[in-house]
């Protein structure tokens with residue numbers, strides 16, 4: 001089997017997880033990673049038994065890596081020349097600049113949620129609009145929150161149709177180690193609708209969405225409550241069965257200890273998942289309820305790893321590795337261990 005050659009630009013929170021995710025796909029090969037400076041994550045990678053090949057974004061950056069005994073395989077141009085597609089996980093706003101390099105090289109690229117939508121031809125979600133990404137040169141993933149709750153809303157939508165959702169997000173303020181954020185002892189609100197509700201309407205334009213956003217000083221995952229108006233009435237138990245059947249949703253029980261964002265993190269760490277990553281969103285069984293015909297439910301989003309599966313779906317769509325979205329997501333799920 002000819003393997004699709006994938007490059008990752010930016011080896012930060014998302015880039016290191018994308019690199020691992022690609023390395024796990026039997027039909028893909030991770031050619032290497034590119035970065036601008038020997039960060040803590042890159043030092044950790046080179047202190048580990050089997051590091052990925054590293055390329056510098058610019059040759060002037062070589063010395064800073066080599067002085068740390070981190071071998072440099074080549075520059076960005078070398079990496080892109082060997083690759084079929086690049087996953088750009090540079091900080092938000094840098095991807096649009098990197099896009100000029102990708103355009104000149106004639107290489108396809110997938111961008112992350114921190115970029116403006118204009119960076120891409122298509123705003124993409126593996127389950128909700130795979131077809132729109134087929135053959136496109138530049139795709140942009142939804143943010144971590146939007147990726148996670150679109151999974152659940154799309155799951156419901158495909159079964160009974162959804163007219164309207166109200167989405168309230170309790171947002172972790174920073175990733176672990178992000179000391180520069182400095183938000184403590186505060187719950188900061190934003191005006192409605194939150195950008196995630198607006199993003200859902202871009203991906204699923206047939207659904208009317210609004211909702212609130214509250215930033216809170218925690219680092220391990222967001223909590224989202226969703227009030228969905230289905231087109232057909234659905235019972236709580238039928239809704240739970242739908243969610244349970246979804247490979248990227250893990251229905252968890254508060255009674256068994258899954259009672260917080262950090263419970264998911266602890267579970268993944270105790271299970272031995274690398275970096276305590278979880279690709280699945282958690283959906284709290286005892287928090288599914290009906291209000292009239294409206295379905296109310298709550299999910300937890302592992303923000304550092306949730307976008308990895310949908311980004312790999314985007315590779316499949318852009319390079320048309322699978323024309324059928326269902327086949328594509330099934331392969332991604334299989335290689336990431338989410339069958």
Ligand SMILES: NC(=O)c1ccc[n+]([C@@H]2O[C@H](COP(=O)([O-])OP(=O)(O)OC[C@H]3O[C@@H](n4cnc5c(N)ncnc54)[C@H](O)[C@@H]3O)[C@@H](O)[C@H]2O)c1
Pocket residue numbers: 009010011012013014015034035036037039057089090091092093094098112113114115143144175303304307
């Ligand atoms: N952190 C999250 O929880 C999260 C979740 C979903 C999506 N995202 C999105 O993913 C993207 C990356 O975010 P992150 O949190 O991984 O950032 P990060 O700061 O952890 O990592 C970015 C990496 O890119 C490197 N870099 C800087 N300039 C570069 C360049 N010109 N070319 C290549 N690499 C460069 C940095 O050195 C760093 O290693 C953003 O768009 C962000 O909005 C982040």
